[in-house]
Amino acid sequence: MATSLSSHISLQTSESKISDFANWYSRETGIYSSKHPSISLPTDPFLDIVSFVFSHKHDGVTALIDSSSGYSIPYSKLLPLIQSMASGLHRLGVSQGNIVLLLLPNSSHFPIIFFSILYLGAIVSAMNPLSSTIEIKKQVSDCSVRFAFTSLEKIDQLNNLGVHAIGVPQNIDFDSENIGFSPFHELIGGRFGKAPRPVIRQQDTAVIMYSSGTTGVSKGVVLTHGNLIAMVELFVKFEASQYEYSSSKNVYLAVVPMFHIYGLSLFVVGLLSLGSTIVLMRRFDGNEAVKLIDYYGVTHFPLVPPILTTLVMIAKGATNTENSFKSLKQVSCGAAPTSRKIIEDFFQVLPHVDFIQGYGMTETTAVGTRGFNTQQCHKYCSIGLLAPNMQAKVMDWNSGSPLPSEYYGELWLKGPAIMQRYLNNDVATKMAIDKDGWLRTGDIVCFDEDGYCMYLTA
Structure with missing residues (x-):
């Protein structure tokens, strides 16, 4: 869901500070590039997402578990x-x-x-x-x-x-x-x-997901097989590559709905290429989720801010959180901004659990930014660094000019995961994607001096 704002808010920065960003920010073009190395995407034009996902070799055993029946x-x-x-x-x-x-x-x-x-x-x-x-x-x-x-x-x-x-x-x-x-x-x-x-073909339509985009009116987002392949490579597989533990040993709790691009990208498509186990909940219940984490040894819990708030409240009431959540390695939050207060509360009650945020839209096949808390980089309150192969601009809402780091403006994104078009709506497509392939997100962000993206409302 896009966030609207009538004007940008600027944070002053010096000319000397901007020059330090030459490797990932261009003053001439106003383009921010990913700080991660580029990833080579499959070039076969006749590769479809089914063949792509099931061509990956892994030693995963259990793919899907229904939490209510154990099946x-x-x-x-x-x-x-x-x-x-x-x-x-x-x-x-x-x-x-x-x-x-x-x-x-x-x-x-x-x-x-x-x-x-x-x-x-x-x-x-x-x-x-x-x-x-x-x-x-x-x-x-x-x-x-x-x-x-x-x-x-x-x-x-x-x-x-x-x-x-x-x-x-x-x-x-x-x-x-x-x-x-x-x-x-x-x-x-x-x-x-x-x-x-x-x-x-990679350019053939695979999925039509509905999104309000930047206008508030629901529109069909046309995503191709190539978009889904890029999502697996630049989001799911890349994130897994940033950590030392084996993806096939990870157990994910699926509460985020599969009919949403966040759940579809992870639980329906991406994780099945890695051999991870997915424990499925039809509807969220906080106490039941905690029981499932303990029973199945859940290691990863992707969620949204309201569920994060509930999880923190339950953890606050637990007598021994290390025993109750001992298998949990990481909680990742997306789909909306998260307040600094709830993040601080999270670390008070679950200090042994990693926390990251990310940003993506239906129109970007969930690819955008992602936080990775490794020894080299971590910033819990940001929505992370640009994903590999992705570029961004931060545009002045009034003048339409690109802004340097530490200035807030509208986020524009470009990359291989950007949607093909809006279904049966050429006018909305042209309003959202310019002739050079830049997608207007409608969300207000800035990039800080280290390349981390910050939501205005976070």
Whole structure:
């Protein structure tokens, strides 16, 4: 969600201080470059995100765990399940270019359905299962949705909109006797042979996610297979490379919704390329989350500021936080600014846990900035350094001129993860992305003298 402000706020800086930033800031162009080395992205134009994710070798064992039932899916069965589901969808009539709606909460099925759709060259459009009838009707119409996966109670509503809707159980074994889920079980468990794979290019559309962007009006953000590949490389894999411990030993608690770009990037796509284990919660409950952290040995907890506040409150009330949270290595916070006070409270109650913040938008496939607390760099109250291969400008809200470090202005971003366009909205696309590929975010930030990005409201 963009933050609006009528004018920028400046913090005075000297000419001599600016000259020290020559390696990552250009006075001539006003462009900030990532302080991290560039990463070579795959150049094969016919590489799709499914092939890319499942080409990575790792020694991960358990991929997904449903927290309510304990049901788990091992990595050895993940791709076969995706291929089986793709075969069923192909038999149902799903083909390249079709748009399939995922109106689902977090579940072990979400990644399987997601990848099976993309396996066929079809396109995923995800949305909040609590969306209103009007919102659902708009997205179905905008995207020309033909097929959908949803809960049983939404099937009739979608059928009435001309959409072939399939009810999805909470996990593969649960509710297996409910006849309403028979179509789903036939899809995922059928023996239809391997579905033919079309030619899929990196520039082909993979996902349409809805975002208010900088205008406050919800728009379809068109993301390509190449955008998703860049996200995995520049966000998920790069972050994992900054730490010494093995990614395949990490256990993530998934509370952030998978229908949001933050959850989609991590839990549906990126982490599965690393072999990490993902423990899924359908809805957040603070006390239950703490129990899951202890029971499953959760090491990483990505969250948003309201959940961080709840976690701190629970930790304050715990008698021995080191025993209650002893497996936890890192908490990462994104999607909105975090107050300095809550960060200070966090370190008082959980001093042994690393804390980082990041910044990304639906329009940037969640790639933007990220904090890394290593021996070389850490600054807890910032939203981090620019991701590899990313560039930024901080623009004066009134004059439209680029600003140097320690001046607040509107953040503009450029890089390989930037969206292709807004769906069916050329006017909004031109307002958001200029002719040189710079995306206006609408958020007010500054870069400090060390290259860390600071939110105005943080």
